[in-house]
Amino acid sequence: MTYNIPENLKGLTETEVEISGKRYGYNTLGEIKKETWISLLIGILKEPMLILLISISFIYILIGDYGEALFMFAAILAITAISFYQDNRSKNALKALEKLNEPLSKVIRNSKIVEIPTSEIVVGDLCITEEGNLINADGKILYSNDFSVNESSLTGESYSIFKNNNSEDNEIYSGTVTVSGLAVYRADRIGKETRVGKIGQSITNITEEESPLQIQIRRFVKGMAVIGVFIFLCVCVFSFINTGNFLNSLLNGLTLAMSVLPEEIPVAFTTFMALGAWKLMRSGIIIKRSSIVETLGSVTIICTDKTGTITQNTMHLKHLYDYKSDTVYGEEEFKSGKLNRLIEYAMWSSEPVPFDPMEITLHQIYEHTQITDQRRNYTLIHEYPLEGKPPMMTHIFENEQKERIIAAKGAPEAVINVSTLTKEEKYKILSEVKKFGEQGYRVLGVAMASFQGNDFPEKQQDFKFDFLGLTVFYDPPKKKIKNVLEHIYDAGIKVKVITGDNADTTKAVALQAGIKNSTAVINGSDVSSVSEERLMQLAKETTLFTRMFPEAKLKVITALKKQGEIVAMLGDGVNDGPALKAAHIGVAMGNKGTEIAKAAAALVITNDDLEKLVVGITAGRRIYANIKKAVQYIISIHIPIILTVSLPLFLGWVFPAIFTPVHVIFLELIMGPTCSIVYENEPMEKNTMKKPPRQLTETFLNWKELTISIIQGLVITAGILWIYQYSVALGNDEIKTRAFVFSTLIFANVLLSFVNRSFYYSIFESFKNRNILLAGISFLVLTLLFIILYVNPVSGFFSVSSLTAKELGLSLLTASVSVLWFEFYKLTKRNMSKIK
Incomplete structure (x- = not known):
């Protein structure tokens, strides 16, 4: 972008920026509190699992079992280290996002225009704002070109105000929006000193709303915690009645409480997101x-x-229709001289410093076709900004000889309606517009007017315009757009087009792009005039919405949301702002999108490639599916731990304390990384984008899914308790029985992590999706199991003995039967399903 900015506006030097920054600070609304490692550590130590471990450690010290106490302290260090790693991993990811999300501002420094983070603006900076930009500091206008601003965020008034350096009010304010043109202003007040800063509208005070999934997971974890407290009390009382030993009873209760608490789930959720x-x-x-x-x-x-x-959005000028000669001209005839007046007035009706692709094209065509460039000889003295339904705009220029040019352009219907044409002439021109529209062309009408004196009409429609002709642009569909839309439709997602263009052009482009449409087109005025009930029906049934203005776009989005739809809105213009903000997910274009669109959106596609939205939807589905897998794995593996700890005690079996805190904490150290690291890295299943989207109100784990996880856990429990009784029946002592039970549970845990990679495809199919972390952690877990069983000091500490190859094989077989039965369930499910 080239800016015609006066050479005397040189901006601050690097030294002046540094001095100003030290004296007045930078453009932030308050210091953001940084988390220290001490505050992180305190936060981690407040976790229920750590509190349980610390309590158990002190009980071991009290009963004189210093080896077990040392192991517990080592476990505390290990869990703290893992939590630090996970927290930092998540926080670093979020910091990177935050840094990328920070808006950039254009400033003049050392006579050069540079882009800097908005927070780095200092007092005295010369800032540039242009159409669609948010203004980021308070200051005085030094130079402007056709500049108007919307100050509704401060005043509540929705109309735009034209300002320049000679205006009585030449101040502009942070938080307001540039509606048209360009301005260079000196930043006089930044951060908390701006008007918006003093009002106290600080982004640092805005709390992020919790998602339904967060709420559901929190409720689930709280429910499990309540159950854990209840079981803890029952075990403590029951054990104390039987043994009379308070510390051992407390130890048994804490062991069980530790096995119940699913502290991995919130960690997994934060990590995944x-x-x-x-x-x-x-x-x-x-x-x-x-x-x-x-x-x-x-x-x-x-x-x-x-x-x-x-x-x-290339807006290539394909044709010009000259009304006077009633002729359509192609590109090769633009230089013929026959079209000079039409081209000239199309250019004058555009912004002097164009931003819109169509206006840039018109300026370029003017340069290439006119013998004399008159733009430097004329000054814009009055403007009527783009407005109306459908919209048009008018510019009034004057030279030193007081010769005037009054040029208008806009939607053909709008320009024709204010022109001195008969009904027959209007009908004829509209038929030409329709022909162009049916080919997918974007058409604008161009007109001229004359006016003496300076008492200009209040409305541009009050001028008497002479119709000159039509400019016909072609903006082809993006490459690969058909393929992108095919993926979207395959995923069960509907597509609706909401545009300010006319019906014929929209229908043609939609057809070329591959948008499915079998209903009539609805325009913005229809949306505004119908009842809420009728609008709900129209919003549901209609695919193409044309001649839409901001309020109409917002109404359609709201109507769709009321019907329970989860709406993503894609846009790039100032007029898309309200709809982007209202949608569940506003998506702005990063390259060609205006700053106001990016600010209103929740998601920005940096290269304007719609295919990225499919990538985002795919990622969302993958992550949601993987969180479910992680939680279902946690539920399934916690059930055998809980029941193996509690049932021998309650049923009075020969070895009531088959697991001690040492064994439970070892299992917890395995399960944490499995669910939060391994499953986060799990690739997407191949049928993910062939399923219809889930409802946002859908319960995270429905009863069917929860029942499946519980049955998985109960079957594993049955296998483990069978191996327990089998070992006792052989006459094995507690140490050998514990080795049997512990090994079976470890094998079952590893197999379950592989089986639960998919609740649809077989374990062999899942192997095609490479997940090196799963293989690595599984190998590490099995290595640690063999060290525990066969390295004497370690096996003595865990109170287990070694197993023979036959015993180890029996343990593995029992675990396999307890887990792999689920493959037959998945086979039945696949045979009954249409999705392969």
């Missing part, structure tokens, strides 16, 4: 809140703007 968002960021998808990753997988409807999202 943060790393999911970070991985998407590396793919070119910036997500502002990590919880959005979950919502992405639930999207049921994608509402998209046409220009710049479905199309390339």
Whole structure:
């Protein structure tokens, strides 16, 4: 982008920036509290699992079992280290996202225009704002070009105000929005000193709303904690009545409480969300809140703007229709001289410093076709900004000889309606517009007017315009858009187009892009005039919405949400802002999107490639599925631990304390990384994008899924308790029986982590999805098991004996039968399903 900015505006030097920063600070609304390692450590030590471990350690010290106490302290260090690693991993991912999400601002420094993070603006900086930008500091306008600003965030007034350096009010304020043109302003007040800062609208005070999944998981964990406390009390009382030993009874109770508490689940959720968002960021998808990753997988409807999202937004001028000669001209005839007046007025009706692709094209065509460039000889003296339904805009220029140019352009219907044409002439031109629209062309009407004096009409529609002709642009659909839309439809997601363009053009482009449509087109005025009930029906049934303005877009999004749809809205313009904000997921284009669109959106696609949205939806579904797998694994493996600890005690079996805290904590150290590291790394199953989207209100684990996990856990428990009784029946002592039971549970845990990679495909099919972390952790766990069984000092500490090859084989066989039965369930499920 080239800016015609006066050379005397040089900006601050690097030394002046440093001095200003030290004296006045930087452009932030308050110091963000940084977490120290001490606060992190205190947070980790508050976790229930750590509190239980510390309590058990002190009991071991009290009863004089210093070896066990030392192991518990080692376990505390290990869990703390793992928690530090997980916390830092998640926090670093979120910091990277935060840094990428920080808006950039254009400033002039050392006579050069540079982009810097908005937080680095200092007092005295010369800032540049242009159409669609949020203004990021309070200051005075030094230079402007057709500049207007919307100050509704401060004043409540929704209309735009034109300002320049000579205006009585030449101040602009942080938090307001540039509606048109460009301005250079000096930053006089930044951060907390700005008007918006003093009002106290600080982003640091906004708390992130919890997602339904977060709430459901929190409830589940709290429920398990309540159950754990109840069982803990029962075990303590029961054991004390039987033995009369308070410390041992307390130890038994704490062991069981430790086996019940599913502390891995919240850790897994945080890890999955943060790393999911970070991985998407590396793919070119910036997500502002990590919880959005979950919502992405639930999207049921994608509402998209046409220009710049479905199309390339190149706006190539293909034809010009000259009304006077009633002729359509192709590109090769633009220089013929016959079209000079039409081209000239199309350019004058555009912004002097163009931002819109169509206006940039018109300026370029003017440069290439006109013998004399008159742009430097004329000054813009009055403007009517783009407005109306459908919209149009008018510019009034004047030179030193007081010669005037009044040029208008806009939607053909709008320009025709204010032109001095007969009904027959209007009908004829509209028929030309329709022909172009049916070919997918974007059409604008161009007109001119004359006016004496400076008492300009209040509305541009009050001028008497002479219609000049039509500019016909072609904005082709993006490459691979058909393939992208095919993936979206395969995933059971509906697509709706919400655009300001006319019906014919929209239908043609939709057809070229591969959008499925079998219903009539609805325009913005219809959306505004119907009842809420009728709008709900229209929003549900209609695919193409045309001639839409911001309020109409917002109404459609709201109507879809009320019907329980999970809506993603794609847009890049200022007019898309309200709809982007209202949608469950607002998606802005990173390259061609305006700053206001990016600020309103929850997700930004950095390279404007719609295929990235499919990547995001796929990631959302993968992450949601993997969280479910992790939680179901945790439930299934906790049940045998809980029952193996409690049933021998309650049923009065010969070895009531078959597991001690040492064994339980070892199992916990295995399960934590398995669910939060291994399952987070699990690739997507091949049928993920062939399933319909889930409802956002759907319970995280429905009763069927919960029942399956409970049955898995109970079958594993049955196998472990069978091996317990088998060992006792052979006359084995407690140490040998414990080795049998412990080995069977470890084997079952490893097999379960492989089986639960998919609740649909076989374990052999899942091997095709490489997950090196699963293989690595499984190998490590089995290595540790063999060390515990066969290295004497270690086996003595764990109170187990070695097993013969036959005994080890029996333990593995029992675990295999207890876990692999589930493969027959999955086979039955596949045979009954249409998805392969």
